[in-house]
Every structure is written in C-alpha cells, then in structure tokens.
Amino acid sequence: MHPNRRLFLAGSAAAAATAVLPGCATPGAAAVPAADRAAVPQPFFVQQARQKLLPRGKAPRIVICGGGWGGVTVAQNLRKTAPQAEVVLLERNPVFFSSPLSNLWLVDLAPTQFLTHDYLTVSERHGWRFFQAEVTQVDRARRLVHTSLGQLDYDWLILAPGIRYHYEAWFGNDRAAADATRQRFPSAYASNAEHWGIKRALHEFKGGEWVMNLPPPPQRCPPSPYERACMIAWHFKKHGIKARLTILDHKPDITPIGPGYHAAFRELYKDIITYVPNAHVQEVDPFNKRIRTSAGDMRFDHAVLMAPHQAGDLAWQADAIGLTPQGQATGWADIDPLKLHLRHDDRCYVIGDAIGRVSNLPFGFYPKSAHVANRLGRIVAYFIGERIAGRTPGTRLPDNLCYMAVNGDPAEAINVQFDYKLNDQGQIVQQQIDFNERSARLFKDDFLWAGHMFHEMFGTPKPA
Ligand SMILES: Cc1cc2nc3c(=O)[nH]c(=O)nc-3n(C[C@H](O)[C@H](O)[C@H](O)COP(=O)(O)OP(=O)(O)OC[C@H]3O[C@@H](n4cnc5c(N)ncnc54)[C@H](O)[C@@H]3O)c2cc1C
Structure with missing residues (x-):
C-alpha cells in the first residue's frame, strides 16, 4: 500500500473515532444532535462493496x-x-x-x-x-x-x-407484529434457519393447543403442511403428549391427495388433528397468542403461522x-x-x-x-x-412428483404426480394423478427420490 494512503486511512479512522466518542453512552456525556450524527463519516469498509467480485475473462x-x-x-x-x-x-x-x-x-x-x-x-x-x-x-x-x-x-x-412471506397482508406496516410472528411462531417455509425453531418448539412442547394455518394459493408445496401436521401428531402420539393440533386451511378442502390425508387424520390421529376448511385469516395477535379467521377464533399455546407467499x-x-x-x-x-x-x-x-x-x-x-x-x-x-x-x-x-409421509410407525407415505403438455391452442395443460393409499413403499421411495436429486445436485453417491 502507498505510505500516504496508509497515513490517510489511519488519520480518517482516528478522526472518525473522535467524532463518535461524544455519542458513547458514558454517564454524563452530552447526546449528539441527529444533524451532527448524519455528518459522521462512515468507515471506509462499512460502505457498500463496490469492487468487482471477479475479473472478466473471455468466456460468457x-x-x-x-x-x-x-x-x-x-x-x-x-x-x-x-x-x-x-x-x-x-x-x-x-x-x-x-x-x-x-x-x-x-x-x-x-x-x-x-x-x-x-x-x-x-x-x-x-x-x-x-x-x-x-x-x-x-x-x-x-x-x-x-x-x-x-x-x-x-x-x-x-x-x-x-419465496418471501407477505406479512404486509396481515399486518400492513406494523413491523413489530410481523417480526414477533416470525420469531415466535415461524413457519419454516422461506428460511432454513426457521426449521430449527420449529424443531426446538416441538421437542419442548408439553401439551395444549397447537395451531397451523395454511395460506391462500399459490403457496410453496401445497401438500407439505398436512404432512407436517401428520408428523407432529405422530410425535404427540408417540411421546404421550396431551395436545390437539388444529389446521386452519384457507382452501375449501385438502388438495392434492385429499382423500389420503383425510384417511390419515381419521384413522391415525382422530383425537389429535382437527381440520377446519375455509378459514381465512382475519387477524393475528402473536403477543396474546390468538388468531381470528372466517371459520372462528382460536387461542393457542404454540402455532406455525404462515403468511401468504410471494416471489x-x-x-x-x-x-x-x-x-x-x-x-x-x-x-x-x-x-x-x-x-x-x-x-x-x-x-x-x-x-x-x-x-x-x-x-x-x-x-x-x-x-x-x-x-x-x-x-x-x-x-x-x-x-x-x-x-x-x-x-x-x-x-x-x-x-412434478411429491411424496408425503403420513405415519411414522409403521413409516408410510402417499404421493402425487403431475404431467404437463401443450394443447392445440398452445396452452400448457396439467394432468394430476393422486396415490391416496398410504404405504411403506412410498415412504422408502421418498428417500430414493431425494437421493437421486442430491446425486444430481451435489454429486453424492447414486442410491441403489
Ligand atoms: C416443509 C417443506 C416441505 C417440502 N417438501 C417438498 C417435497 O417433499 N417435495 C418437493 O418437491 N418440494 C417440497 N417442498 C418445496 C421445496 O422446498 C421448494 O419448492 C423448493 O425449495 C423451491 O426451490 P427454489 O430454488 O425456487 O427455492 P429455494 O430452494 O428456497 O432456494 C432459494 C435460495 O435463494 C437464496 N436467496 C434468496 N434471496 C437471496 C439473496 N438476496 N441473496 C443470496 N441468496 C438468496 C435462499 O437462501 C435460498 O437458498 C417443501 C417445502 C417445505 C417448506
């Protein structure tokens, strides 16, 4: 580095340090007026990175x-x-x-x-x-x-x-309510870190009312919230936790693989899961643990709260x-x-x-x-x-191909496939095939499907 430049940087750092000192929370120190604070120069490396990340070669x-x-x-x-x-x-x-x-x-x-x-x-x-x-x-x-x-x-x-969560649809510009909802009752649909939050909450849950809401379509992975409900209910059952899980669904019914899920709710989790269709969220209060929907109001001990999804x-x-x-x-x-x-x-x-x-x-x-x-x-x-x-x-x-687990012991899943083609008018047409009968084979196929995906994406060994 050029000596003059080093001197200049040292000088500006010292100047910046002197400039901010009066603002420190020292007892008796005078507060710096906002107008003066705006004039405090930002340290060099705190500013937006403007350098080129990579030199440009000839390749596109x-x-x-x-x-x-x-x-x-x-x-x-x-x-x-x-x-x-x-x-x-x-x-x-x-x-x-x-x-x-x-x-x-x-x-x-x-x-x-x-x-x-x-x-x-x-x-x-x-x-x-x-x-x-x-x-x-x-x-x-x-x-x-x-x-x-x-x-x-x-x-x-x-x-x-x-995707992102469209919290504005619930809270307008009330950032505090949106932040509280995301921190206390995350849905783990847009951020990986939130998965750990749900897992911790589930493993610490001692019993009571657990609520999950589903947003209006289009949403990320429509069948997966019901899979989550089944897995949570299975966990309650396995560990003898006295709890109820209520699914507040915006839609009029479960789709896809609705019959498969309804059968699992009825046959495996009758005393645990309550499914409520047409539950349009009207108000969410993360501080008092309440949710108001067009199908009724609920108080909860824990919840997975899912704001509408957007790109x-x-x-x-x-x-x-x-x-x-x-x-x-x-x-x-x-x-x-x-x-x-x-x-x-x-x-x-x-x-x-x-x-x-x-x-x-x-x-x-x-x-x-x-x-x-x-x-x-x-x-x-x-x-x-x-x-x-x-x-x-x-x-x-x-x-498209999705496997959804509905039971942990015996381990069983259901599945849905979609195919697409063009019709004579050049429109994309969808064909949907549901496999509603839960089976151990579909549960195994879920892991095989993921194994093949990870092989393609990350070069992990191809599953046998
Ligand atoms: C609980 C759950 C279960 C699911 N189960 C299935 C299933 O069984 N089968 C199935 O097919 N699908 C399933 N899905 C859906 C699937 O995860 C998503 O459809 C898929 O991840 C979409 O891929 P994507 O590349 O569009 O987005 P993502 O996989 O979310 O990737 C987006 C990436 O962009 C990064 N990113 C975003 N903004 C920035 C930025 N500004 N700077 C840097 N990085 C950024 C994010 O960190 C993220 O890694 C499930 C989803 C959930 C939540």
Missing part, C-alpha cells in the same frame, strides 16, 4: 442468484450444456438444507447429514464458482448484480430466489414482478411460460417457486415444489446452452 458469464433446488440444479447442468461458460452461484447460506424431508427430520425420521450439503466442496469439484454472499440489488439495464461482497457483471442471469425479495429488487391489468403487483415473476425468461428481458431467466402464472387454465401455476424447481433448472440450462451455441432451443416442459 452466467450468474445464478439463489442456491436452492433450482439454483444448484441449473449450475450443475450448465457445466454440461454450456461447458465454455463461466458459471457463478451467489447464495447467502454457507450450506444447503433441504426442505423436502424436513418434516420427517422434525420428528427424527430423517438424519441432518442427509439433508445438508456443502456448496464450496461441490462447486470446486464440479467447476462452477460459489460465493456466499447476499445479493442486494440487480441492475438489469447494466447487466450488473450487487452483492455484499462486490459487483458482478453478467451475460446471462438466472434468478432462483424462492422472493430478490425478484422484487430485480424488477421482475408482473402486474395485473389494473396495475397491481401479481407477487410473482413475469415470465414467458415456454421460454422461462422475463417477458421483457430475454437475458434474465427465472426458475423455481418465484415464477408466475404459466397457463390460463384453472390450475394457472406449476406446483411450487423442489421437483419442479429441479426440472426448470435443467430446462434453463438447456435453453442457455443452445442459445450460446447459436441454436434455437426446442420446447421443454417440467413434471
């Missing part, structure tokens, strides 16, 4: 924001479909934790190490770059991504941010959210359903749960599932590979 650069199910799948597949490209994945967490199977993990039916994967080792082994960084802004006009570690320009951008914050920061004809935000990324890039930016793809409507038919959205995120990751890897090679990609559609 593909930046992926979000390293969940969609992001990791697309990174791995791009090594095959676009081997000449530089692939960079930006993710805030140091390790991956799987939400699929997490309901089993809550009650110790799935081990932590099976669900947890290390990004750095995998990225080094497979030839893509991983940065543990928060993406703070996306400037699509300049093809620039801002992160907590620095800036990165791109040729192709893939947004895979998952992750990053999709909003990237100006990727669609608008209704009335000019309202749809809450989901505005993609071309067949090409999977933004309608108004063909260099920016969106995959996974953040994507908006794909069909005008009643189903409207692909299921917001890990399986679909994986399939969309594969498809976008193919699309970008073809375009870099100067070819026009063909049409490819995903499929």
Whole structure:
C-alpha cells in the first residue's frame, strides 16, 4: 500500500473515532444532535462493496442468484450444456438444507447429514464458482448484480430466489407484529434457519393447543403442511403428549391427495388433528397468542403461522414482478411460460417457486415444489446452452412428483404426480394423478427420490 494512503486511512479512522466518542453512552456525556450524527463519516469498509467480485475473462458469464433446488440444479447442468461458460452461484447460506424431508427430520425420521450439503466442496469439484454472499440489488439495464461482497457483471442471469412471506397482508406496516410472528411462531417455509425453531418448539412442547394455518394459493408445496401436521401428531402420539393440533386451511378442502390425508387424520390421529376448511385469516395477535379467521377464533399455546407467499425479495429488487391489468403487483415473476425468461428481458431467466402464472387454465401455476424447481433448472440450462451455441432451443416442459409421509410407525407415505403438455391452442395443460393409499413403499421411495436429486445436485453417491 502507498505510505500516504496508509497515513490517510489511519488519520480518517482516528478522526472518525473522535467524532463518535461524544455519542458513547458514558454517564454524563452530552447526546449528539441527529444533524451532527448524519455528518459522521462512515468507515471506509462499512460502505457498500463496490469492487468487482471477479475479473472478466473471455468466456460468457452466467450468474445464478439463489442456491436452492433450482439454483444448484441449473449450475450443475450448465457445466454440461454450456461447458465454455463461466458459471457463478451467489447464495447467502454457507450450506444447503433441504426442505423436502424436513418434516420427517422434525420428528427424527430423517438424519441432518442427509439433508445438508456443502456448496464450496461441490462447486470446486464440479467447476462452477460459489460465493456466499447476499445479493442486494440487480441492475438489469447494466447487466450488473450487487452483492455484499462486490459487483458482478453478467451475460446471462438466472434468478432462483424462492419465496418471501407477505406479512404486509396481515399486518400492513406494523413491523413489530410481523417480526414477533416470525420469531415466535415461524413457519419454516422461506428460511432454513426457521426449521430449527420449529424443531426446538416441538421437542419442548408439553401439551395444549397447537395451531397451523395454511395460506391462500399459490403457496410453496401445497401438500407439505398436512404432512407436517401428520408428523407432529405422530410425535404427540408417540411421546404421550396431551395436545390437539388444529389446521386452519384457507382452501375449501385438502388438495392434492385429499382423500389420503383425510384417511390419515381419521384413522391415525382422530383425537389429535382437527381440520377446519375455509378459514381465512382475519387477524393475528402473536403477543396474546390468538388468531381470528372466517371459520372462528382460536387461542393457542404454540402455532406455525404462515403468511401468504410471494416471489422472493430478490425478484422484487430485480424488477421482475408482473402486474395485473389494473396495475397491481401479481407477487410473482413475469415470465414467458415456454421460454422461462422475463417477458421483457430475454437475458434474465427465472426458475423455481418465484415464477408466475404459466397457463390460463384453472390450475394457472406449476406446483411450487423442489421437483419442479429441479426440472426448470435443467430446462434453463438447456435453453442457455443452445442459445450460446447459436441454436434455437426446442420446447421443454417440467413434471412434478411429491411424496408425503403420513405415519411414522409403521413409516408410510402417499404421493402425487403431475404431467404437463401443450394443447392445440398452445396452452400448457396439467394432468394430476393422486396415490391416496398410504404405504411403506412410498415412504422408502421418498428417500430414493431425494437421493437421486442430491446425486444430481451435489454429486453424492447414486442410491441403489
Ligand atoms: C416443509 C417443506 C416441505 C417440502 N417438501 C417438498 C417435497 O417433499 N417435495 C418437493 O418437491 N418440494 C417440497 N417442498 C418445496 C421445496 O422446498 C421448494 O419448492 C423448493 O425449495 C423451491 O426451490 P427454489 O430454488 O425456487 O427455492 P429455494 O430452494 O428456497 O432456494 C432459494 C435460495 O435463494 C437464496 N436467496 C434468496 N434471496 C437471496 C439473496 N438476496 N441473496 C443470496 N441468496 C438468496 C435462499 O437462501 C435460498 O437458498 C417443501 C417445502 C417445505 C417448506
């Protein structure tokens, strides 16, 4: 470092320290007026990182924001479909934790190490770059991504941010109520850290009223809250905990695999689970542990409170959210359903749960599932590979497959599959097949499904 520069930095640090001293909470010290505080210079390294994260080479650069199910799948597949490209994945967490199977993990039916994967080792082994960084802004006009570690320009951008909780629908701008709800009664649908909160609460629960609410569609993994209810009820039963679990569902009935779940509630958890349909949340009071819905009010000892879902914050920061004809935000990324890039930016793809409507038919959205995120990751890897090679990609559609555990002893699950094709009018059509009969085979298949996914995403051994 140039000596003058070092002197300058030392001088400014001393100046900054002197400037803030009067503000310290020393008894008798005078408070610094707000106007003077605004003038206190920020230390050099506290400011937004402006340096380039990586030098620019000749290879086309593909930046992926979000390293969940969609992001990791697309990174791995791009090594095959676009081997000449530089692939960079930006993710805030140091390790991956799987939400699929997490309901089993809550009650110790799935081990932590099976669900947890290390990004750095995998990225080094497979030839893509991983940065543990928060993406703070996306400037699509300049093809620039801002992160907590620095800036990165791109040729192709893939947004895979998952979902956010739309607490504003419940609390308006009452941040304190939203924060209290998230901290005390997390749903673990948008943040991995929350899974530990639920597990702790469950294992410390001594009995009483446990409430879960389900938000209006579209939501992340629609059948999984009922799976969670079954696993929690099984835990109560196994440990002889005197507790009741009430499911407050926004929908008029359980879907998909409704008959399978109703049979499990009736035959396995009759004295524990109460299912309440058409329960539209009207008021949530996390301080007094109360929830008011169109189907009645409830007091609870513990709750899993799920605000409505929307595309992750990053999709909003990237100006990727669609608008209704009335000019309202749809809450989901505005993609071309067949090409999977933004309608108004063909260099920016969106995959996974953040994507908006794909069909005008009643189903409207692909299921917001890990399986679909994986399939969309594969498809976008193919699309970008073809375009870099100067070819026009063909049409490819995903499929979906979800296994849902309903019993822990004997271990049993039910399952649903979805297939998609184009009809004569060019619309995406959905076919749904429910397997409502619970079986040990489907429970085993759940682990096999995850094993195959982890093999593709993280290079773990292929399950036998
Ligand atoms: C309890 C539960 C059970 C489920 N069970 C199943 C199942 O059995 N089968 C199934 O198919 N699906 C299941 N799902 C759904 C599945 O987890 C999601 O559909 C899937 O994770 C979607 O993938 P994604 O890539 O869109 O989002 P995610 O996997 O959530 O990935 C998004 C990533 O982006 C990162 N990120 C977001 N913003 C930023 C930022 N600004 N900077 C840096 N990083 C950022 C996040 O940290 C996250 O890692 C379940 C979900 C839950 C909650």
